[in-house]
Amino acid sequence: MRNNRVPTDQTVPNHDSEALTVKMPPIIEVDHISKNYSVFRKKEGFKGAVQGLFKREYNTVEAVKDISFSIESGEFVAFLGPNGAGKTTTLKMLSGLIYPSQGTAKVLGYVPWERQDQYRRQFSLVMGQKNQLWWDLPASDSFELHREIYNIPKQQFQQTLGELIELLGVKDLTRQAVRELSLGERMKMELIAALLHRPRLLLLDEPTIGLDVVAQVTIQKCLREYHERNKVTVLLTSHYMRDVEALCRRVLVIAHGKLIYDGELSGIRDKFGQEKILKIEFQADAPPPDLSQYGLVGTIEGPTVELRVERPNVAEVLSNILARHTIADVSVQDPPLEQLIARVFEEGGTGE
């Protein structure tokens, strides 16, 4: 885990017109933050309901447990974890919607849950499962309201809106009532609303959830392009590894409320990928029957078989198979990232 990441260097001119390198503070600094919820434990049946009127039992749910990380300006970071891992709770604390039970955080130099207007002007939260636009009105009316709320100068508003409409290809849709738009079109409008005030930080909570592949790719493309052009800092949660692979180099993995990995996406394989996949094509018409002694037998297609083998045993297994059987082709692969992540989630990081 890397809680003390090296701050981004940025070169700025000083008053003598000489370049001066200054250390920019991280955009997000989270320090041992936890969030506990007290949840009413309802007893079963009518008797339990009556008892609940007089005496209630509560369970404490630890949604987030003592996590720390920091994110530098301009990073595009994925926040991964299974349902209920604490991703959204963390995003909500960072956006100031809920208070932490313990710990501190600074985002853009502000304590998020103080909800200062100056802080709220500088970030956006997009939630794929929620809609912030006025349902019965065209999106353009919601954008106009957004302009008033964020006090965006009219000329800059028009310019940004034009750019975003072009980027997302929704020129003919902004005058259509939001309720008449498809899910993908609605998400594009949500993104426009989120970016109109040019936030410095973008928090994206499953922005492609429920979208078809085409819409997912469009959103990914737009986010990548927007990030490259504007260097905004983005923290993305998504269950689609395609989103993560397309957009992020760094990932934070959270499971059962604990941060279990913080590093390069490719580093996940080194840390959690204890297996390799041997894809072996035998010369015979079918693979031999005794392959399970070498590892876990996966898919079999004709004479080709996939064999999962512990990483340290790969060389030994390969030499044994080559000694006993005639091989037409062989390749050694890493398991797909999606499978690897699923396993990390299942094990909650205990496999490290």
Add this chain to the structure above:
Amino acid sequence: MQSQSPTHEFFPAPPSQTWKRYPRLLGRLGMFTLIRELSLRGNFLVKVAVEVLWLGILLAFYETVFARTSMVASWPKQDYLFFVGCFFAINGVLETLFLENCNEFSNLVRTGDLDFLLLKPIDEQFLITCRRVDWSVSPNIIMGFCVMAVSLWNKGWEFDALRVALFAITFTCGVAIAYSFMLVLTSFSVWLVRNQSLMEMWWLFSSLARYPREIFQRGWANSLDLVFTYILPILLVVNVPSRVMVKTIEPKMVCFIMVVTVASLAASRWFFQRALRSYRSASS
């Protein structure tokens, strides 16, 4: 995005974040809700018709009462009609600007849609309690003022600038006190999530406000008068502005309602902020 577009530039807050922004924003919100209401005009017209009918029934009822007596609790017919008009106008303002928003608050808490309102760089109380204007009940305000005007005409009331000024002040105070009550009841939604019983309590309060204090100033009801005038001062809301126009001006009560207004606005705001601190945001 165009390749010649400037590098990313954050829009800094304008130097003056004055209160002037809020009336403009309220106007914009009002316009959007009007557009929405007019696009669903059937619903809009039915709601307007119901309100007109309700006032008609109320006036017919008081006509019947005053056909048999010249006074109700020391209020002659035209004074009482003024009181009814004042109640209708105050209630109209509250229902037009705040009631629908407050009613919907528990729903926002339950679904987690409150999140988006809390993220906006603007006063949360303003955005939550004023974001939708219920235009279908706004004719109540006009009808209320018409009833007041007719009663003053029938009474032969002579223009008095002091009374009019005091009426404007105390009318505003009445609205503010009732709004504070509504806000406190609304705030409970954060803890209770379902808030139906509390909004029924609001209807109880507004029912109390529609009667002159004198009705409660006899026998056991005297304690109700004391409680709802000095502890939960809902009886001040309509009584004080009505009295300054059609009865003797009571400087003590005028001062009292102004003090109560400031105190209730401050207390309800504090309570609302406390409630928001406890907001848990429904999981998505």
